[in-house]
Amino acid sequence: MREIESLPLNQTQKLRLEKALDQLDFLSAGANSNACVTVADTILVDHQDGLLKGHGTTDFDGELVATVCGVVERVNKLVYVRSLRARYKPEIGDIIVGRVIEVAPKRWRLEINFTQDAVLMLSSMTLHDGIQRRQTADDELNMRSIFVENDVICAEVRGFQHDGSLHLQARSQKYGKLEKGQLLTVPPYLVKRRKQHFHYLEKYNIDLIVGCNGFIWIGEHVETKDDMVEDQVTESEQQNASEDTHTPVEIRDKICRAANAVRVLCTLGFNITADVIMEIIELSNRIDIHDMLGAEFCVLVAESEVDRRRSSTKKK
Amino acid sequence: MEFVSPEGLRLDGRRPMEMRQLRAEIGIVSKADGSASFEMGNTKVIAAVYGPREVQNRSQQLNDQALVRCEYTMANFSTGDRRRKPKGDRRSTEISLVIRQTMEACIMTHLMPRSQIDIFVQVLQADGGTRSACINAATLALADAGIPMSDIVTSCSAGYLNSTPLLDLNYVEDSAGGPDVTVGILPRSTKVTLLQMDSKLPMDIFENVMQLATEGCKAVANYVHEVLLEKTKQLDKHRGV
Numbered sequence: 191m192r193e194i195e196s197l198p199l200n201q202t203q204k205l206r207l208e209k210a211l212d213q214l215d216f217l218s219a220g221a222n223s224n225a226c227v228t229v230a231d232t233i234l235v236d237h238q239d240g241l242l243k244g245h246g247t248t249d250f251d252g253e254l255v256a257t258v259c260g261v262v263e264r265v266n267k268l269v270y271v272r273s274l275r276a277r278y279k280p281e282i283g284d285i286i287v288g289r290v291i292e293v294a295p296k297r298w299r300l301e302i303n304f305t306q307d308a309v310l311m312l313s314s315m316t317l318h319d320g321i322q323r324r325q326t327a328d329d330e331l332n333m334r335s336i337f338v339e340n341d342v343i344c345a346e347v348r349g350f351q352h353d354g355s356l357h358l359q360a361r362s363q364k365y366g367k368l369e370k371g372q373l374l375t376v377p378p379y380l381v382k383r384r385k386q387h388f389h390y391l392e393k394y395n396i397d398l399i400v401g402c403n404g405f406i407w408i409g410e411h412v413e414t415k416d417d418m419v420e421d422q423v424t425e426s427e428q429q430n431a432s433e434d435t436h437t438p439v440e441i442r443d444k445i446c447r448a449a450n451a452v453r454v455l456c457t458l459g460f461n462i463t464a465d466v467i468m469e470i471i472e473l474s475n476r477i478d479i480h481d482m483l484g485a486e487f488c489v490l491v492a493e494s495e496v497d498r499r500r501s502s503t504k505k506k
Numbered sequence: 507m508e509f510v511s512p513e514g515l516r517l518d519g520r521r522p523m524e525m526r527q528l529r530a531e532i533g534i535v536s537k538a539d540g541s542a543s544f545e546m547g548n549t550k551v552i553a554a555v556y557g558p559r560e561v562q563n564r565s566q567q568l569n570d571q572a573l574v575r576c577e578y579t580m581a582n583f584s585t586g587d588r589r590r591k592p593k594g595d596r597r598s599t600e601i602s603l604v605i606r607q608t609m610e611a612c613i614m615t616h617l618m619p620r621s622q623i624d625i626f627v628q629v630l631q632a633d634g635g636t637r638s639a640c641i642n643a644a645t646l647a648l649a650d651a652g653i654p655m656s657d658i659v660t661s662c663s664a665g666y667l668n669s670t671p672l673l674d675l676n677y678v679e680d681s682a683g684g685p686d687v688t689v690g691i692l693p694r695s696t697k698v699t700l701l702q703m704d705s706k707l708p709m710d711i712f713e714n715v716m717q718l719a720t721e722g723c724k725a726v727a728n729y730v731h732e733v734l735l736e737k738t739k740q741l742d743k744h745r746g747v
Contacts, residue, residue, distance in 0.1 A: 230694045250695075
């Protein structure tokens, strides 16, 4: 995504943005201002016995040295460096959004911004009929009716296999193919792991999935059906629904607004959460969608972020 | 030709032990995982790092470490006379190899098995010392991509003309045909990872010249460190808690 420097700011906007960013500096000054390290920096530790070297650190002549740029984190005896700009590091149970790049025997390969492609096995999927059963050869032949190349899907990290490959699973109706919406990619450090990654913004009737891997899906709301009570009637309804591929203009408008909100946040390098996205959509109500990517709105978002962080620090 | 005037000034007005102005910028290629531009005076290069990502050619996949690839190109407009160079000429192949080996020495490849890291460097403006500038840019881009490295690598060149050791040669001095030593070091341990020399030098003078180049590398390292730290702080602060 673009950088702040590439914004066509005029003189006043530049000053306002600088002021806002300065205030952000000031607000975060108390937290951990000197915890930032770069490659080959010494990490200050008092060498008490039983120090644990974590990720992003190495031992050099008895000193603890960082191997990536990032923030030093200390948990009891463990010292590690959390890198900011890096590819996604999967953890079991993470909800991710990915794109199918290959249909292979009994599996799909997905691009999820990891160092390798992730694997979604046919056997770790709940099929459309929703019945727990063994996957047959028929299912394998029909794999393309589930996902084909370039489909965007949502899944959960299942774990690493012995050969080091990453496996995913989609054992619920909430996972699966994503349609009628937009996919945005942001650096994964802007997304925090939370309890909730699926959001239904009722006000705008859109779905928002904030994948831990920095892939964000914004699409028209779809009702997740409970697969246990599915019967003949709902099935016919489902067929009707699949024929109806039209998305109303108002919803498309809201999807674009949400997508632009994510783009602005990404440009400014602010954390991306559903609440903040909602706030920015509210803020954008007075202007056109395409003006949301302009310099003026960017400055506005930065200023509102200052207010938000200030009020949140006051509460503490 | 006189490369150092009696007043002790070089052709571009520098002192013999003076470097050209350094300027670096991080994150200039939006699609890349890491990117940087690096300027040493009028030499300007741009580096982009993609990866670690899935290995494109399965037969090259390594099961215990990452595959590092490097591609060096010179833009047609980078030199004084506009020339269309064939893509795989000897010079660029050699420099690609040099950069790859230098960077591979510091990347902790064993942490990213079965993946590949691509480094693309392109010279936008050539005024001597492109090799050093490319290595410095690649270091910055790798650090920006969040790839674990045991140390940063910095590089600088030095030469010997008019019986004076000169730091950081520009194009005119470079093409004078005198000795040109390019050194790449790991600043933390001051270990040498790259040492190249054109033509020859007596032993005692070589040591002086090399010492000078090493000092240059350290100066570059300080600057690179400063740039990286500033960028990291900026990212962390904008993100908030």
